[in-house]
Amino acid sequence: MSKPTSRYNDKLNGLVTQTIGAMSALCMEPESFPFETDPHAYLKDKDKWARHAYRHLEACMEIIGDLINERRLEYERARLRLEE
Secondary structure, eight states: OOOOOOOOSSHHHHHHHHHHHHHHHHTSOOOBOTTOOOTTSOGGGTBHHHHHHHHHHHHHHHHHHHHHHHHHHHHHHHHHHHHO
16 A cells, blocks of 8 residues: 655556545555554554545645645736736
């Protein structure tokens, strides 16, 4: 199983890769953490593969944030060029 990361030169490719990683982790057989006994704990705190999927999804959110920031920067640069 791949390690979750948000460092990609091609952000869209990274987003697809991390989404596939999360989906793959969710297709694994459940593997509970033996130390978790709280019945109200979140699934990511109870199961190894749910946590792994969650980390891939966190990487997706970081990539989306990077894409949004890049778009804002492009917009701001275009706006400044128009003001010249």
